[in-house]
Amino acid sequence: MTSAGFSDDVIDGLQVLICGLDDEGHIHVFNRPCERLTGYMRQEVIGKSWLELFAIGDRAERVVSLWRTAHDETPSGPLESLCRKGRSIRWQFSRWNHSPPITLWAVGIDVTDEREALTRARQFERIVALGNLVSGLTHEMRNPLNGALLQLTLADRTLARLDPGTANPALTAVLQARSEMRRIAALLDDFLMFVRPQPLELQRTDLRQLVAHAVERSSPKAQAANIEVTIEPGPSAIALVDGSRVETAVYHLIANAIDAAAQVSQSKVAVRIVDRGNGIGIEVEDRGVGLPSSDIPIFEPFFSTKPGGTGLGLAIVQLVATDHGGMVTYERNRDATVFRLELPIVGGLPN
Amino acid sequence: VRIVLISPNAAERTALAELLRAEGHDVIATARRQEGLLATIDECPDVIIADAQVADLDGLALVEEVSRHCARPRMILLSSRTRRSLRKSGVICVPKPIDLAVLQRHMQPLPQQRLA
Numbered sequence: 001m002t003s004a005g006f007s008d009d010v011i012d013g014l015q016v017l018i019c020g021l022d023d024e025g026h027i028h029v030f031n032r033p034c035e036r037l038t039g040y041m042r043q044e045v046i047g048k049s050w051l052e053l054f055a056i057g058d059r060a061e062r063v064v065s066l067w068r069t070a071h072d073e074t075p076s077g078p079l080e081s082l083c084r085k086g087r088s089i090r091w092q093f094s095r096w097n098h099s100p101p102i103t104l105w106a107v108g109i110d111v112t113d114e115r116e117a118l119t120r121a122r123q124f125e126r127i128v129a130l131g132n133l134v135s136g137l138t139h140e141m142r143n144p145l146n147g148a149l150l151q152l153t154l155a156d157r158t159l160a161r162l163d164p165g166t167a168n169p170a171l172t173a174v175l176q177a178r179s180e181m182r183r184i185a186a187l188l189d190d191f192l193m194f195v196r197p198q199p200l201e202l203q204r205t206d207l208r209q210l211v212a213h214a215v216e217r218s219s220p221k222a223q224a225a226n227i228e229v230t231i232e233p234g235p236s237a238i239a240l241v242d243g244s245r246v247e248t249a250v251y252h253l254i255a256n257a258i259d260a261a262a263q264v265s266q267s268k269v270a271v272r273i274v275d276r277g278n279g280i281g282i283e284v285e286d287r288g289v290g291l292p293s294s295d296i297p298i299f300e301p302f303f304s305t306k307p308g309g310t311g312l313g314l315a316i317v318q319l320v321a322t323d324h325g326g327m328v329t330y331e332r333n334r335d336a337t338v339f340r341l342e343l344p345i346v347g348g349l350p351n
Numbered sequence: 352v353r354i355v356l357i358s359p360n361a362a363e364r365t366a367l368a369e370l371l372r373a374e375g376h377d378v379i380a381t382a383r384r385q386e387g388l389l390a391t392i393d394e395c396p397d398v399i400i401a402d403a404q405v406a407d408l409d410g411l412a413l414v415e416e417v418s419r420h421c422a423r424p425r426m427i428l429l430s431s432r433t434r435r436s437l438r439k440s441g442v443i444c445v446p447k448p449i450d451l452a453v454l455q456r457h458m459q460p461l462p463q464q465r466l467a
Contacts, residue, residue, distance in 0.1 A: 142431035143404075146447035153451065154366040157373065162411025185448045 017089060017108035022101040025050045025067070029102065034122060037110055038083040049107065054081040057316035080111065087112045125249070131195040138188045138195075145185055152178040179220075190312040193248075193319065194301060200323055205243040207280060208236050215271060221255055222269070225262040229254055232272035237280050239343055241324060245280075246343070249320035249328075252313035253284040253339045259306055260288025260337065270330055274340075278328065282341045290337045291330070299328070352458050353394055356380040357387035358429070363467070370451060374459075388416060395421035398458055403430035414442065424467035427457055 011018050012032040020029030027050055029040045045053060055063040059082055066079040077092045089108040096105050146180035152174050159171040192219065196331050208231070215229050222229045249269070257269040266287045274281040299318040314328070317339075321328045326343040354371060358364040359382050379394060381387045384405045391399060394452040401413060414426045426442045429449060443457045 138433040142447040143360060144362070146429070146431070146449055147360050147366070149448045150366035150370065151362050154369050157370070248372075 001036070013145045017091075017106075017110075019050055019106040019108075020096075020099075020102040021050050021104045023103050023313050025104075025291055027053075034108075037085065037087055037089065039085050052135045054083060054091075056084070056095075057082040057086075072076050080115075081108075088115050092271060101295075134195045135192060136261070138192050141188060142185070145181060149178060149181050149185070152181065170243075187281060187310055187312075189248075190310065190316055193316055194312070196305055200242040200245070202242055204238055205241050205246070205305070206236060207239055207241075207246075207282065210241075210243055210247050211250055211271055211273065211282060214254060217251050218254040218258065222258050225258050227258050227261050227267055227269055229269045229271065230271055234273055237273050237275075239280055241343060245320045245323070249317040249341055250282055250284070252317050253282075253341065256339070257284045257286035257288065257337075259309075260290070261286040263289045278342045279342050282343070283338050284340075285336050288337065290332050290335075298330075352398055353377045353396040354379070354393060354398045354400055354458075355387055355391045355396045355424075356400045357384060357405050358382065358400075360402060363402065365428070367449070374455065384413070388413070391417045391424070392420040395425050398425045398427060400427045400429065400454075403428050403432070425458070427454070456462055 011029065014031065017034045017037060018029060018031045019034060022028060026047055027045050028047075030040070030045050035041060051064060051067060055061075055067065059080065063079060063081045068300055079093075081089050081091065083089055088111050090111045091106050091108040094105045094107070096102060120170065140192065155172060155174045156178065159168055160173060163171070187205070210229055215231060218229060253273060254271060256267060261267070261269055268287070270283075270285045272283050272285075272292040274283055291298065292305060296305065298305070298314050300311070302311040303315075317328050321341055321343070324343050326341065328339065328341050330339045332338075354376050356364060356368055356371070356378055358367070358380070361382070364380050364382060368378045371378045377396075379390045379396075382389055384401075385399065387399070387405070390396075399413065399417065414423065417424060428442055428444045429447060430444050431447045445454055445457065
């Protein structure tokens with residue numbers, strides 16, 4: 001084997017890309033890793049300009065500019081280019097005046113995975129930063145919102161005391177303003193669950209009591225829509241759940257059922273706890289309009305079929321369900337729609 | 352129930368004080384922590400309701416300070432953030448916006464206090 005042949009074998013055997021270039025930047029050496037990564041065969045590229053192969057895509061202009069610096073002066077610093085297959089290559093250049101016509105060696109490594117990981121890390125950082133910003137803003141908004149709501153409650157009670165039993169327009173205005181502010185507060189709560197999910201705090205919880213609290217929470221909405229929400233009798237059920245979150249999920253199911261029932265002047269929504277064998281189901285049934293189609297993405301955040309809906313209610317129900325290792329399902333039987341929050345039994349059994 | 356209410360937020364403080372008085376409670380409302388502390392030492396209230404913005408980080412320091420002078424009052428912290436970590440410390444955290452029914456429930460005497 002000649003020394004030149006030995007050198008070629010060594011160059012081909014390296015795990016880095018090596019191009020030998022002349023003064024004009026034309027390729028004289030193109031090793032096997034170059035072939036593998038770019039998809040070009042050596043015969044295709046010998047004599048071609050290095051820039052023609054590697055100054056492509058959205059980085060072309062920058063590569064040309066850096067190349068000129070590297071080629072005209074003493075090369076310094078890395079240069080990143082793309083290749084035909086879309087891989088990213090980081091190049092280093094070394095001057096070489098001992099084997100003409102080659103005067104410059106370009107040595108490259110594949111940094112595609114590293115760049116992608118970096119891009120993902122930056123995206124994640126941006127999402128976290130945005131989440132922190134939104135979370136901070138949401139918390140800060142609760143302070144003035146709280147003050148305003150308390151003042152409206154005081155105004156409402158004072159007006160009701162001063163002028164009992166009559167339709168007072170000022171009182172109506174106060175009640176409407178308070179109702180709107182409560183909507184803002186609820187929206188902030190929902191939004192916060194998405195931008196800053198908290199770890200579950202599992203505790204043995206009486207689900208019947210939890211459901212009663214959710215029904216109580218939905219009572220202003222039910223009264224406004226003239227709908228009766230009833231809890232069907234049954235045995236008590238104890239489960240290891242994050243009570244606060246599950247209550248919020250049940251509240252959203254009831255609120256949705258009230259909205260659906262109100263659209264067709266139905267007056268009842270039923271809530272029941274059912275034993276599902278390896279889990280517990282909390283069912284909310286209404287005889288309202290039902291879903292327009294079974295294909296619509298009702299559990300996707302910000303998707304809503306209701307005018308003025310935020311599209312967060314069912315997404316939250318699903319988030320709570322999956323966080324507990326459960327799921328949420330729905331079915332339409334004749335004129336009844338049943339949404340079921342299924343929770344696995346973990347550390348607790350129905351009594 | 353004798354209550355010392357400490358909140359730097361005027362809208363929150365004035366409205367909440369009036370609403371609690373209307374429910375029959377004795378309320379001393381102050382904007383600053385030091386005034387609240389002095390009022391607490393004078394009155395030995397059953398409950399301190401403090402906005403999280405005044406009660407240091409978690410209200411525990413305020414309770415400890417008060418406890419040196421009179422019987423340990425119940426501490427209710429009004430907070431815009433969920434503070435699950437406080438549960439074990441005995442400080443009750445009521446999230447904002449405040450649900451008055453929830454606040455009232457937390458002010459009820461504990462079962463053993465009723466028996467006493």
